[in-house]
Amino acid sequence: MDIHDIRKQFPILDQQVNGHDLVYLDSAASSQKPLPVIEALTKYYREYNSNVHRGVHTLGTKATDGYEGAREKVKRFINAKSTEEVIFTRGATTSLNVVAQSFGGGHLQEGDEIVITYMEHHANIIPWQQVTKSTGAVLKYIPLQEDGTISLEDVRATVTSNTKVVSVMHVSNVLGTVNPIKEIAKIAHENGAVMVVDGAQSAPHLKVDVQDLDCDFFAFSSHKMCGPTGIGVLYGKKELLEKMEPVETGGEMIDFVGLYESTWKELPWKFEAGTPIIAGAIGLGAAIDFLEDIGLDNILDHEHKLANYALERMSEIEGLTIYGPKERAGVVTFNIDDVHPHDVATVLDSEGIAVRAGHHCAQPLMKWLNVSATARASFYLYNTEEEIDKLVAGILKTKEFFGNV
Incomplete structure (x- = not known):
């Protein structure tokens, strides 16, 4: 993995921001896009832009081949059994809402339990809160260890025979914690619950095998893994998806429409209403x-090295608090004593360094x-140790600017 060759594939990185070379450390929010992705989008719009499935003309056929070919690539990428188990949505948030509304709304009843954790992104909290209002189910939280990890003993203590859904993020977007999804899924299944995984922060960085994890649902987004936004x-196990009702209706997902009732297409199109x-x-x-x-193993190894180097360098800074476990994904979340995170991000931006500041759509975790x-500084396949050095220098400058030395 030649980092310099990789960086050449990302034209946006070759620019200056506020008079400094851009240091982009916000890939957990959204990654940058390489030339092959930009070119694939341009080629579609320039050469075979057309709707899919409905037409028999050449452009429509080519667009359909490209669209369904992408589904086949996703199937292979996450090792799903069939393309019937791969549904395209607007993003991980939409995917989790579909599971909550369709599976949760159709299967949960009063007294049933939904189990999540304090580290969840809002996209894996609010949909379940809404389901409890409509079904009478209750929401329970697996507690966190002091370092922001999950204990399997706590999972066993929280998940009961009344639990119907366990929904956990694979990798924390704040702490960098990599959760033991396979083991949690086993506990969930032993209690008769389904396992839902928010994979927004794992699919871009590590090899995902949904069959090995034995999760029932897995959600992720394109824009965090070098792909387009939107x-x-x-992913859902076929036997579960077949029993679920679509959340959106009309257009592409219909089979037959009568005056007073309609029927749906088979999987996966049942869940893809309208023009996809x-x-x-x-x-x-x-x-x-x-x-x-490039290889997901190579990407993960590179990010681990960056995370370890960042932890080593940043731990030397007095008055800096770093959150999360020692073993983590490529995310380092921190605070400088007596300096607001937005001020930190503003000073760093003046040095051309892009980091995220705020609650990171994880307000319950902020409270914890x-x-x-x-x-938060987050790393991806195109980042370097030299950029981490610039981050450290920027943090030291921030401390000096605010008199925190």
């Missing part, structure tokens, strides 16, 4: 090709950490 994936996200799917397919060509907000 498209994501919901054709260009997005094609772009996602190109992103998968790009990531697989006893803070209102944090700053």
Whole structure:
């Protein structure tokens, strides 16, 4: 994995921001896009832009091949059994809402339990809160260890025979914690519950095998893994998806429409109402090709090295608090004593360094950490140790600017 060759594939990185070379450390929010993805989108719009499935003309056939070809790539990428189990959505948030509304709304009843954790992204909290209001189910939280990890003993103590859904993020977007999904899924299934996984922060960075994890649903987004915005994936086991009702209706998902009743297409199209996200799917397919060509194991190894180097360098800074476990994904979330995270991000931006500041769509976790907000640097395959050095220098400059030395 030659980092310099990889960086050449990302034209956006070759620019200056506020008079400094851009250091982009916000890939957990949204990754940058390589040339093969940009070119795939351009080629679709320039050469075979057309709707899919409905027509028999040449452009429509080519667009359909590209769209369904992307579905086949996703199937291989996550090792699903069939393309019937791969549904294109607007993103991980939409995917989790589909599971909550369709599976949760159709299967849960008063007294049933939904189990999640304090580290969840809002996209894996609010949909379940809404389901409890309509079904009478109750929401329970697996507690966190002091370092922000999950204990399997706590999982066993929280999940009961009344639990019907366990929904956990694979990798924390704040703490970098990598959760033991396979083991949690086993506990969930032993109690008769389904396992839902928010994979928004794992699919871009590590090899995902949904069959090995034995999860029942897995959600992820394209824009965090070098693909376009506006498209994501919901994986679901076929036997569960077949029993679920679509959340959106009309257009592409119909089989027969009568005056007073209608029937739906088979999987996966039952859940893809209207004109699908054709260009997005094609772009996602190109992103998968790009990531697989580099190798997910190589990407994960590179990010681990960056995270360890960042922890080593940043731990030397006095008055800096770092949140999360020692073993983590490529995310370092931190605060400087007596300096608001937004001020930290503003000073860093003046140095050309892009980090995220705020609650990171994880307000319950912020409350657990006893803070209102944090700053976050997140790394991806195109980042370097030299950029981490610039981050450290920027943090030191921030401290000096605010008199925190």
